[in-house]
Amino acid sequence: MANTKRLAVLLAVTSIVVGACGSNNPTPSPTATSATSAPAATSAPAATSAPAATPAPTAASADTYPRNETLYTTGTMWGPPSDASYNPLDPNPEMGTVGLVYETLFLYDPIADKFTPWLADSATWTDATTFTIKTRSGVTWSDGQPFTAKDVAFTIGLAKIKAVGSNIWTYVTDATATDDSTVVVKFNNPTYQQWAQWTYNSPILPEHIWASKANEDILKDKNPNGVGTGPYMYKTAAQDRMVYVKNDNWWGIAAGHPVAPKYIVDIVNGANNVALGLLMQGGIDLSNNFLPGVATLVDKGYVKTYYPKAPYMLSANTAWLATNDVKKPMDDAAFRKAIAWSINVPDVVNKVYGNIVAAANPTGLLPTWDKYIDKAQVDSLGFKYDPAKAASILDGAGYKKGGDGFYTNKDGSAIKLTVVVPTGWSDWEAARDVIIASLKAVGINAEAKIADTNTRTAALQKGDFDLAVVNDVQLGNTPWTYYDFMFRQPLQDPAAKNRNYGSYSNADAWALVQQLDKTPVDDVAGMQAITSKLQKISLTDMPIIPLWYNGAWSQVSPGGWTGFPADGGQQVYPVTWNGYWQMSAIQMLTQIKPVTP
Amino acid sequence: MGRYFGRKLLIYALTFFVAASIDWMIPRFMPGDPVQSLLSRSHVTPEALPALQAYYENLFGLDKTILTQYANFWVALLHGDLGRSVYLSGTPVTNVIMGALPYTLALLVPAILLSWWAGNKFGAIAARRKVLDNGFLPIGYILTAMPYMWLAIIVAWVFGSVLGILPISGGYSFAMEPSLTLAFFGSLASHWIMPFMSLFLVMFGGWAIGMRNVIIYELDADYSRYLGSLGAPSGLIRRYAYRNALLPQVTGLALQLGVIIAGALVTEIVFGYPGIGKLLLAAVQNQDYFLLQGIFLFIIVGVLIANFLVDIAYVYVDPRTRVGMRGGAA
Numbered sequence: 044m045a046n047t048k049r050l051a052v053l054l055a056v057t058s059i060v061v062g063a064c065g066s067n068n069p070t071p072s073p074t075a076t077s078a079t080s081a082p083a084a085t086s087a088p089a090a091t092s093a094p095a096a097t098p099a100p101t102a103a104s105a106d107t108y109p110r111n112e113t114l115y116t117t118g119t120m121w122g123p124p125s126d127a128s129y130n131p132l133d134p135n136p137e138m139g140t141v142g143l144v145y146e147t148l149f150l151y152d153p154i155a156d157k158f159t160p161w162l163a164d165s166a167t168w169t170d171a172t173t174f175t176i177k178t179r180s181g182v183t184w185s186d187g188q189p190f191t192a193k194d195v196a197f198t199i200g201l202a203k204i205k206a207v208g209s210n211i212w213t214y215v216t217d218a219t220a221t222d223d224s225t226v227v228v229k230f231n232n233p234t235y236q237q238w239a240q241w242t243y244n245s246p247i248l249p250e251h252i253w254a255s256k257a258n259e260d261i262l263k264d265k266n267p268n269g270v271g272t273g274p275y276m277y278k279t280a281a282q283d284r285m286v287y288v289k290n291d292n293w294w295g296i297a298a299g300h301p302v303a304p305k306y307i308v309d310i311v312n313g314a315n316n317v318a319l320g321l322l323m324q325g326g327i328d329l330s331n332n333f334l335p336g337v338a339t340l341v342d343k344g345y346v347k348t349y350y351p352k353a354p355y356m357l358s359a360n361t362a363w364l365a366t367n368d369v370k371k372p373m374d375d376a377a378f379r380k381a382i383a384w385s386i387n388v389p390d391v392v393n394k395v396y397g398n399i400v401a402a403a404n405p406t407g408l409l410p411t412w413d414k415y416i417d418k419a420q421v422d423s424l425g426f427k428y429d430p431a432k433a434a435s436i437l438d439g440a441g442y443k444k445g446g447d448g449f450y451t452n453k454d455g456s457a458i459k460l461t462v463v464v465p466t467g468w469s470d471w472e473a474a475r476d477v478i479i480a481s482l483k484a485v486g487i488n489a490e491a492k493i494a495d496t497n498t499r500t501a502a503l504q505k506g507d508f509d510l511a512v513v514n515d516v517q518l519g520n521t522p523w524t525y526y527d528f529m530f531r532q533p534l535q536d537p538a539a540k541n542r543n544y545g546s547y548s549n550a551d552a553w554a555l556v557q558q559l560d561k562t563p564v565d566d567v568a569g570m571q572a573i574t575s576k577l578q579k580i581s582l583t584d585m586p587i588i589p590l591w592y593n594g595a596w597s598q599v600s601p602g603g604w605t606g607f608p609a610d611g612g613q614q615v616y617p618v619t620w621n622g623y624w625q626m627s628a629i630q631m632l633t634q635i636k637p638v639t640p
Numbered sequence: 641m642g643r644y645f646g647r648k649l650l651i652y653a654l655t656f657f658v659a660a661s662i663d664w665m666i667p668r669f670m671p672g673d674p675v676q677s678l679l680s681r682s683h684v685t686p687e688a689l690p691a692l693q694a695y696y697e698n699l700f701g702l703d704k705t706i707l708t709q710y711a712n713f714w715v716a717l718l719h720g721d722l723g724r725s726v727y728l729s730g731t732p733v734t735n736v737i738m739g740a741l742p743y744t745l746a747l748l749v750p751a752i753l754l755s756w757w758a759g760n761k762f763g764a765i766a767a768r769r770k771v772l773d774n775g776f777l778p779i780g781y782i783l784t785a786m787p788y789m790w791l792a793i794i795v796a797w798v799f800g801s802v803l804g805i806l807p808i809s810g811g812y813s814f815a816m817e818p819s820l821t822l823a824f825f826g827s828l829a830s831h832w833i834m835p836f837m838s839l840f841l842v843m844f845g846g847w848a849i850g851m852r853n854v855i856i857y858e859l860d861a862d863y864s865r866y867l868g869s870l871g872a873p874s875g876l877i878r879r880y881a882y883r884n885a886l887l888p889q890v891t892g893l894a895l896q897l898g899v900i901i902a903g904a905l906v907t908e909i910v911f912g913y914p915g916i917g918k919l920l921l922a923a924v925q926n927q928d929y930f931l932l933q934g935i936f937l938f939i940i941v942g943v944l945i946a947n948f949l950v951d952i953a954y955v956y957v958d959p960r961t962r963v964g965m966r967g968g969a970a
Contacts, residue, residue, distance in 0.1 A: 106817035115814060121727065122922040122931075123914070126736045128729035134679060134692065135729060206695050210687035262695065263730070279817055282739050282914030283810050286817070308814050311922070313912035316793065317809045320801060326814065467925070497927050498671040500680055515680075531686070538673075539689045541680060 108286070111637035114304035114604060116619050117318055118331025118596065120311045124285035129277060130266040131246040132207050135621070137280075138309055142624020143287055144271035145246030148176060148195070151520045152627040153411040154357070154614045158239070158520075159627070162190070162247050162272060164224070168563065172233055176226040182294040184249045186270045192220035197250035199228065206262050211241055234560040236523040243520070243625050247272070274302045274629070283311045295633070302632040304604075309619070322346055325602030331619050333596045335470065338397045340598075347599040349617060350610045353398035356594030357616055361407045361525075362471075362514040364478070364588040367506060368545040372452050373460075377440035379585040382510070383426040385433035385485040386478055388590055395473040400591045406578045407589030412522045414567065417575040424582035433485045449488040460509040461492035465499050471512050474590075478510070504540040513544065514593055517622065521564070526556045526577050529586055547586035552577060595623070606635045644961075648951055652944050659940045664713050667929030668706065674726045675702065677927050699730050700930065722934035727926035733934035736919065741938070743811055744915035746832065748904050751839040752893075759847025760889055764882050766848065767855035776848070783845025788903030792838040792910040799834055806834050809912035835911045839904055843896075850892060854885035887958055894950040897943050 119138035120127070127137045131145045141147070148163040160166070166176040182190040199218035202209035214237070217229040230238070249270050256264060268277050274295055275287035287307040295301060312318065312332060319334055321327040323345060330346075338355055340346045348355040366373040366382065373379055388402045405425035408416050437450055445451040452458055462478055464471040475491055482489040489510070494502060502508045516525045531542035532553040559573045581587075597617040599607045608617040613634045615627040667674075675696045684692055697703045700723070701712055716723065722733040766776045783791075800808035807813065813827040858864060858881035867877050905917030912918065916935055923931040955961050 106819050107813070107823075108815045110815070113815060121926050122725070122928070123728070123736060123739055123919065125739055126725070126728045126731040128731075130729075133729050134684060135727075205688070205691035208684050208688040208692045210685040213687055259695070263699075265729075265731070281811070281818070282743070283912065283918070284814055310810070310814060311912075311914075311918075313809060313918065314909050314921075316796070316910065317912040320796070320808045323801075324804070324808070326807075326809070494671075495927065497673060497677045500676055501671055501673055504676070535686055536690075538676075539686070539693055541684065541689060542686060 108306040108308060110603060111639055112305035114307050114329065114632070114635070115310065115321075115327045116307060116329045116331070117310040117312060117321070117327050118329075119309060119619050119621065120285070122311070123282045124280040124309070124311065125282060127280070127285075128262075128265050129269055130262060130264050131248065131269065131271075132201075133262055134208060137285060138619055138621060139275065139287055139307070139624065140269070141244075141246045141621065142273065142629055143275040143307070144269050144273045144277065145248065146271065146273045147243050147246055147625045149243040150625055150627045150629065151243040153518050153520070153616065154627075156411060156414070156520070158243065161243075161625075162195075163242070166242065168235075169227075172230045174228040174230065174233075174238065176228065178224045178226065179294065180224060181297060182272050183292055184251075184270050184272055185276050185290050185292065186249075186252075187292075188249065188251055188270075190247075190249070190272050191223045192226045193223070194250050195226045195247055196220040197254065198245065198247045199226075201248065201253065201257060201261075202245075204257060204259065204261060206259050209241075209245070211238070214238070232561070235563045236521040236560045239520055239564045240524070244622070274632070275307060278306070283313075285309050300630075300633045302629075303635050303637070304632060307632075322598055322600045325600050328600055328603045329607070329617060329619065330598045330600075331596055332598070333470065333594075334598060336397055337598055338399050347601060347607065347609065348399075349595075349597060349608060354392075354401040354592075354594065355399045356596055357618075358401065358410050358518070358592035359595035359618070360514045360517045360593050361403050361409060362474075362512055362590050362593050363403070363407055364590055365503065365508075365511045365513045365544045366585070366587065367509055368547040368586055369506065370509065372442075372458055373509065373545075375440065376584045377436055378442070379588065380426065381433045381436040381440070381442075381485070382482065382487065383433075383585055383588045384429050384436060385481050385487065386588070386590065387428050387481040387484075389428055390477045390481075391474045391591055395470055395477060396591075399596075400594050403589040403591050405582060405589060407581070407587070408522055408525065408574075408578075409518060409592065411518060412525075412574075415522050415571055415574040417571070417578050420575060420578060421582070424579065426582075428481075430481070430485045437486070444486055447488075448486060449483075450486050458488055460487065460489040462489055462510045462512070463492040463494050463499050463502060463508050464512045465496040466493055467495070475512065478512075503544040504537045506537070506544070506546055508544075511544070512590070513587075515541070518595070518616075518626065521559075522570075522574055523556065523559050526552075526559060526574070529581060530556050530577075543586075545586060547584075549580060549584065549586070552580045555580075595620075601638075603638060604635045605638055607631065608634070644955075645951075648948065652948060656940065656944060660717065660937060661710075663933050663936045663940065664710065667933050668709070670929070674927060674929050675700065678726050696726075696730075700724055700726065717937075722937060723930040725923075725928055725931040725934075727922070727928040727931065733931050736931060737916065737934055737938055740914060740916050740919045743913060744904060744908065744917065747835055747839060747908070747913070747915060748901065751836055751843060751904070752897075752900060755840045755843035756847050756889070756893060759844045760851045760886065762844070763848035763851025764855050764878070764885070767852040767859070768878070773852065777852075780845045780849040780852070783841055784843075784849055786842055786845075787906075788839060788842055789906040789910055791842055792835065792907045795834050795838045795841075796910060807831050808834075811914040831911075831913070835907050835913050838910075839900075839907055842903065843900065846896075847889065847892075850889060851885060854888055855881055858882075858885045883957075887954075890950060890954055890957055894947050897946050897950075901939055901943065 124137055129137050129140050131140050146162050148161060150159040150161045162179055164177040164179045169175045176195060178192045178195060184190055196218045201207055202211050214230055214232060214234050215228060216231045218226060220226050252270050274290055274293040276290050278286040278288040289302060289305045315334060318330055318332045322330050341348050341355060349357050366379050368374055392398060392400055392402050404416060405421055406416055441453060442450045445457060450458055462475050464475045479489045479491060503511055516528045528542045530549060530552040534546050555573050555577050559570060562569045562573060595616055595618045608615045608631050615630050616623050617631055618628050675693055678696060679692055701709060720734060724730045725733050725736055728736060766772045796808050799806040807830060810831055812831050816824055816827055818824060864877050864881055905920055908915045908917030909921050920935050923935060
């Protein structure tokens with residue numbers, strides 16, 4: 044199927060080449076236009092009315108998607124989807140593989156902080172080490188086979204394969220389907236927080252298809268046309284777009300919440316001008332790209348965002364300054380604190396981002412985790428932008444200024460810090476410049492270190508950096524991920540380091556992180572007690588310096604569909620990125636309506 | 641003839657070897673680990689990380705010594721295998737490039753050939769008509785001095801945004817699936833015309849200016865004046881002058897190919913046209929060194945083949961080369 048499509052494109056493209064080359068009319072310049080003007084003219088009228096350059100009548104014979112049944116999205120894909128992986132076990136599958144095609148046991152709603160049973164009907168801890176899942180009845184795989192508890196048990200078992208890249212079998216001891224709708228999962232010393240993450244992040248796979256694939260090569264399968272339980276099925280993919288089509292047998296239709304768009308066309312990210320142009324023309328309904336200066340367009344009413352005013356976007360992750368906590372002078376908590384007080388975050392928010400991000404809470408905890416923030420403690424221990432205070436911290440800690448006006452190490456050697464962000468991340472580069480200017484204003488000499496993404500990641504892993512902007516912890520159900528990142532012990536092998544880049548060591552904090560992991564997710568008071576202690580450590584010791592909340596970039600063009608999530612309306616993340624569909628973004632598709640039905 | 645092409649082929653083979661080797665070296669000796677960057681995009685738990693890392697290093701052949709990797713590269717290359725794309729989860733690079741290649745060729749080949757042909761004709765005509773020449777000269781200079789991408793943005797703005805008559809992005813309508821229908825071909829063409837136009841215009845200006853200048857020179861040359869003094873009709877003189885003026889333009893084409901391809905790449909990015917240029921951007925954005933390496937290799941091969949074709953063409957358009965070759969063979 045895919046090959047025939049490719050052939051068709053190839054044929055068509057070649058014929059244009061041949062056509063253009065063949066028609067060598069005597070007059071030079073009109074030649075080019077005459078070769079193409081005829082077909083262009085037929086599609087021209089439609090281009091003004093809709094992005095879909097083809098009017099319905101002429102489209103009768105071609106395979107087209109009607110405007111009122113198609114949702115156009117962009118912001119997830121950076122390469123040709125026709126060659127990408129649709130394998131739900133792949134670390135980076137195509138957008139929608141998990142969430143649209145394959146589904147998870149639960150959805151997690153990061154705004155209401157609530158789990159919604161999805162493929163599970165319910166799930167409870169029947170005792171401290173037993174998790175009993177009741178599966179939803181009446182669910183079928185897209186090939187018609189019934190979905191049962193056996194599929195769930197099989198999927199959990201699949202995580203034993205190393206290539207799947209899961210760690211659940213370090214705490215799960217057994218998963219058995221006791222009947223067609225019950226799975227009993229046994230734990231050894233359960234890590235409730237991690238397991239809760241698993242229930243809404245890991246797609247359930249059909250045993251009847253994957254049982255024969257289960258081996259170390261399981262990732263090599265690109266798996267287009269995957270058989271899932273989800274509301275959509277893979278339809279086609281090309282160089283610059285991919286298409287999902289509605290699964291008419293999806294269980295959600297019978298459950299009373301059908302998805303509205305029949306087709307979802309996801310367009311590969313291009314240059315900013317392309318995304319912006321398509322959005323303005325109504326050629327894209329939902330753009331999850333970072334578009335600098337989009338606030339102006341929102342204020343003028345061209346596009347819509349979740350909030351009509353600043354910060355416009357919901358928050359997706361915290362951008363913080365990773366400090367190399369084992370290198371002079373960042374090994375001194377007082378010095379790190381001085382850095383925290385000196386950075387002009389308001390300038391980053393206003394000038395760099397044009398108010399589409401918000402300044403981070405001093406704890407760095409995302410708004411989703413607001414109830415875990417110990418506000419009284421933040422008031423007494425927190426920091427804000429105050430250069431005078433930063434200087435007084437440095438003076439108080441015994442740092443002296445050298446002849447050049449910059450502070451020196453206590454042994455008198457010069458301090459010159461480097462700040463690294465990945466090259467080409469223009470917003471971060473601008474933020475870096477603000478950080479450097481802030482540090483210099485206080486008297487801490489600093490300069491930019493230019494490095495591409497890979498170089499910068501390698502530098503972080505090897506500890507070959509002073510200061511770096513990092514945002515590795517994404518939105519999720521538990522602040523445990525955030526603290527696991529901050530306090531991870533023992534320090535990982537540099538080649539595989541993906542947490543605690545600053546090599547901060549604090550045994551007490553790590554014990555608390557593990558204790559947090561083993562706290563049941565419904566024990567909010569217990570979690571608050573532990574996170575409050577962790578916040579105290581992070582605020583007094585400053586292993587990292589939280590700066591701002593990066594946005595869950597989302598821009599809506601009002602032409603094609605209405606009813607997108609908005610503050611005051613339906614409250615879910617209007618984001619199509621991997622990981623967000625199961626964080627309730629799928630519910631957005633049940634709420635939107637075509638403008639012209 | 642054989643010796644001429646033999647020597648040319650040897651030079652091309654050497655160029656290819658050196659270029660491909662450099663192409664192979666750059667990603668390997670750059671700091672940073674592509675596998676790590678692949679994995680850092682996903683939330684892999686620390687416990688599972690080493691296993692996944694080993695899996696991908698094996699998949700990309702990075703677990704061998706550097707010399708073995710180099711040897712494997714040449715063996716694979718001779719089998720048409722350019723390695724695997726890191727970003728696209730290990731898809732063979734050859735497949736990825738083949739998917740994008742038709743679009744780039746569809747832009748480049750007609751744009752190069754038509755602009756060269758039309759530019760030369762127009763330049764020759766302009767050289768002889770004062771009014772046309774005065775009007776065209778500044779326009780031609782402006783066109784040829786414009787960066788491809790800049791003109792592309794202007795074209796996209798005028799026809800895509802202001803007039804709204806042409807689509808600004810994609811290879812064909814996002815509402816369509818490829819099919820052998822008129823509507824699909826129309827969509828393909830309407831998406832093709834703007835990137836083609838912006839490439840065509842810049843090159844057209846360059847060739848026309850070049851031809852105009854050479855024609856004026858040739859018409860002043862001794863042989864033209866001699867022909868004129870013999871009473872030859874001006875049409876005949878112009879035909880001779882045109883043929884002579886064409887030679888530097890053929891050489892110019894060979895020299896310009898690299899620049900033109902670079903221009904086509906940025907043009908594709910401006911229009912979101914799904915060719916090699918867009919792919920190159922994606923490869924850079926994703927730090928996909930293997931894809932990048934594969935694309936460069938394709939460009940190297942493309943430029944070398946095109947240059948070779950120009951070499952062959954030169955033999956046909958310049959009788960002196962043929963005479964020289966015969967003399968050399970005798």
